[in-house]
Amino acid sequence: MKDLKKLLVVIDPTSDVQPALARAIELASPNSANITVFLSIFDFSYEMTSILSGHEREAMREGVISQRQAWLEELLIGYTNEKVQIDSEVIWHNRPFESIIEFAISGSFDIIVKGTHLHDKLKSVIFTPTDWHLMRKAPVPVLLVKDHAWPVAGKILCAINVGAEDDDHQTLNGKIIEYAKDLAAQFDAQVHLVNGYPGTPVNLAIELPDFDAHTYGETIRMQHEQRISYLANSFDISSDFCHVKEGLPEDVIPDIARQIDAELVILGTVGRTGFSAALIGNTAEHVIDSINCDLLAIKPDGYHSPLDKD
16 A cells, blocks of 8 residues: 555545545555545436437536536535645546546556445445446455544454465465555554355265264364464464454454454455356455445456456
């Protein structure tokens, strides 16, 4: 995070309070980074006004954009910060996630920051279709922000996979922890690691009479504990901040996040699209449904967005 120079903040047009912008200013201030606040608007009724000419419809669109630009500039007065330059952009587009990602790519932004909404009754974070698309398809990290301040000495939880030994997973684990360490240095926070491991396969216990399920489970647990301790040690993280628990990642990660009262969960997402995403989903998406704090989703090195024309 120390290299953040350009932050793209997605504005919530329904609110005068913008937690994503407030968080982006916190992140940008130490580096005197630039922030661009971005608003994508669209009204289908303007496109369907067939009695008007194309020129007249274009004039109406420009009028709406000008109104929203004026609202945005007034809103930004309350977020003025001498350390950070804040620019604004309002565009007309019928698919917000596409406009956000395309703008992020064309402007070479380092991160996308967007607010989330809380369900009034359940008090849990609601993720919109735009959020899902950003996490799946944006080539840069996506920070989804809840309306709360990050306290000093808060906790950052890194969701890692020590069960896989391939280079891609190892590299992604390191990338997640490096992001966490940079943020921890800026906000005086603790970095915690979490890893879920699979339980004993039931069919083995049934099919093999001599199979010792307890010994098998203990062996798997110890293996994961050893690997996470080794990884933590290589990044100078205390083993007291390592959490290994039997279960699916989508259950373990939110559970540990609640247990330690994490302010932020950082995880990697492979960014599946199309039928495989609908059929299989991925750990990140299942986890997201259950957490109630900020979330930073990071792509593996070499990821190419389907919206990147180059």
